[in-house]
Amino acid sequence: MTSPTRPAEPIAWPAGHRAAAALTFDLDAESAVLFEHPGARHRMSVMTHQSYGPLVGVERLLGVLGRHNVRATFCVPGWTALRYPDVVRSIAAAGHEIAHHGYLHEPPTGVDAAAEADALDRGLDALEAVTGVRPVGYRAPMWELSYRTPDLLADRGFLYDSSLMDADVPYELAVSGGSSLVEIPVQWALDDWEQYCYLPGISGTGLIESPAKVLEMWTLEFQALHQEGGCFVLTNHPFLSGRPSRAAALETLIERITATGDTWIAPLADLAHHVRSLDLTPRVLTPPDPMM
Numbered sequence: 001m002t003s004p005t006r007p008a009e010p011i012a013w014p015a016g017h018r019a020a021a022a023l024t025f026d027l028d029a030e031s032a033v034l035f036e037h038p039g040a041r042h043r044m045s046v047m048t049h050q051s052y053g054p055l056v057g058v059e060r061l062l063g064v065l066g067r068h069n070v071r072a073t074f075c076v077p078g079w080t081a082l083r084y085p086d087v088v089r090s091i092a093a094a095g096h097e098i099a100h101h102g103y104l105h106e107p108p109t110g111v112d113a114a115a116e117a118d119a120l121d122r123g124l125d126a127l128e129a130v131t132g133v134r135p136v137g138y139r140a141p142m143w144e145l146s147y148r149t150p151d152l153l154a155d156r157g158f159l160y161d162s163s164l165m166d167a168d169v170p171y172e173l174a175v176s177g178g179s180s181l182v183e184i185p186v187q188w189a190l191d192d193w194e195q196y197c198y199l200p201g202i203s204g205t206g207l208i209e210s211p212a213k214v215l216e217m218w219t220l221e222f223q224a225l226h227q228e229g230g231c232f233v234l235t236n237h238p239f240l241s242g243r244p245s246r247a248a249a250l251e252t253l254i255e256r257i258t259a260t261g262d263t264w265i266a267p268l269a270d271l272a273h274h275v276r277s278l279d280l281t282p283r284v285l286t287p288p289d290p291m292m
């Protein structure tokens with residue numbers, strides 16, 4: 001019987017910091033809906049619900065981040081970058097990181113190996129063409145990493161992924177050939193989709209949470225992770241959290257994080273470079289065997 005993989009080890013954050021936090025924004029725009037529901041391209045209202053992100057939400061969120069001198073990571077599907085090149089360039093120009101988020105938001109577990117590799121390559125080409133910079137980070141659409149994804153990322157020179165959920169801190173993930181990929185874990189409770197998204201027939205139940213409740217739950221999770229020296233990774237979508245009262249709640253959360261005085265707030269790439277410098281032993285993750 002194979003023994004379970006060992007847990008991630010605690011991280012020593014840069015001097016003076018007890019914990020870390022990353023604010024991440026997945027700029028899906030229309031792509032997330034178009035991949036799952038191609039016919040929705042004819043639903044004008046649904047398309048505008050999604051385009052609100054790049055057209056309105058991004059500018060408001062850039063204002064929030066700028067007021068607090070916080071650099072964030074924007075995970076962008078290649079298709080979105082080609083549709084909204086000026087918006088993506090404005091994000092990069094403001095000093096934020098652009099990471100890879102598929103081409104048309106294809107979850108790696110929902111396509112075959114060839115299609116997964118193709119989406120990675122097309123996304124890389126699109127982001128590089130629009131920003132002039134090759135991304136070092138990847139986040140799987142729907143956080144649905146396949147067991148083959150880490151090798152595909154390493155083959156293409158990626159430094160990190162941010163899609164897995166088995167730790168409160170980043171770690172090194174072993175890939176074929178003896179190298180590794182930094183993994184920066186996420187969790188569904190720190191995603192605004194579950195709180196705010198309602199698209200009839202596409203996503204959500206119709207219940208849309210109050211930003212006051214969301215601020216409370218994210219604050220509680222941040223405070224507990226901060227106590228433990230963990231890594232708070234928040235995932236927001238500009239089409240959701242770019243709405244006024246939600247952006248205001250996010251600004252309050254940033255003020256609370258900053259007020260600790262000892263939380264390192266950084267883009268995912270900076271966190272990944274730090275983790276890489278620690279020379280951690282990579283963890284080996286394999287699919288569980290249901291027959292053992």
Ligand SMILES: [Zn+2]
Nearest residue numbers: 026028141142
């Ligand atoms: Zn997404």
